[in-house]
Amino acid sequence: MIxxxxxxxxxxxxxxxxxxxxYTWRRRHGADFRARVPVLNPGERLRLYDAAQATAYVKGAPIPPRPAKxxxxxxxxxSDKEAxxxxxxxxxxxxxxxxxxxLPAGTERHGRTWWVRRSLDARRDSADQRHHNPGRQPGVLRDRGQRHRHDPRVTEAAALLLLGQVTTAEIAERYQVGQRTAQRLLAASRTCPEG
Structure with missing residues (x-):
């Protein structure tokens, strides 16, 4: 938080x-600086420091006390985590x-995006509660079952099977499809109730 x-x-x-x-500053002064100047956002990857304290450290002046909580x-x-x-x-x-x-686009500072607490509180308290409706939960099936489409070629192939032995090559040539699709049509026609 800033x-x-x-x-x-x-x-x-x-x-x-x-x-x-x-990298030179971190090697020469980083450990001493971190020991003397407290970080504003502990636990965050991007460490932020109070500018008045950091400037005093750089100038070699006494470090002013950090403002009260x-x-x-x-x-x-x-930050995004705090939001x-x-x-x-x-x-x-x-x-x-x-x-x-x-949400508002946010403000860019230190190469990161930050959101104003006021806008987040307004979104949280608004009537549009998208963030409270998580949508379909993992593992919950849809309300409707899978739709099965009937392929008329299956019925025709079943009728051809009744007339005699039909090969995959004949089905592929008749319907202008590939071998795999012809195999699928032939297999489905064998289980078709019309056949």
């Missing part, structure tokens, strides 16, 4: 501010909803 009104930086941003390539604000920016927990769905569904327009 708290409302808070500037954030990634380790790439901090390395750039230090004038070093990110941030209260939930409607303008907070949430998913607000809506009670999966993170991939959040991204799909944003792509189809069911």
């Amino acid at each position: 708290p409302q009104g808070r500037r954030t930086m990634t380790e790439d941003d901090i390395a750039t501010a230090s004038g070093l390539p990110v 941030d209260a939930v604000h409607p303008d907070d920016l949430l 998913a927990s607000v809506l009670g769905i999966d993170a991939t569904t959040v991204r799909a909803y944003a792509a189809t327009g069911y």
Whole structure:
């Protein structure tokens, strides 16, 4: 989460501010930095840091204390995982909803998409509750059974069988089909009630 009104930086941003390539910065300063400056979003792959604290570290100034525990604000920016927990769905569904327009497209920051808490709360509380209707559940069969189409060629092939022995090649030539289709028609004509 990026708290409302808070500037954030990634380790790439901090390395750039230090004038070093990110891999060099991580090797030289990464461990010390992480020990002194707390991450804003623990457990996330993309680590975000408070910009004021990170800038103070880069300048060699005393690191200011982190603001008190941030209260939930409607303008907070949430990641896809955090948005998913607000809506009670999966993170991939959040991204799909944003792509189809069911959710706002989100805001791009640090190479990621973030959603404003206000819009997620509005979607959660709206009358259109798509995210509460998961559709057909896995393992549940459809309401209607499989439709069986009758192929008139099967009936004709059954009539030909009554007249005498018919080969697959004759069926293939008669109906202008391949060998496999001719075999299927011939097998079906043997079990046909008309034959």
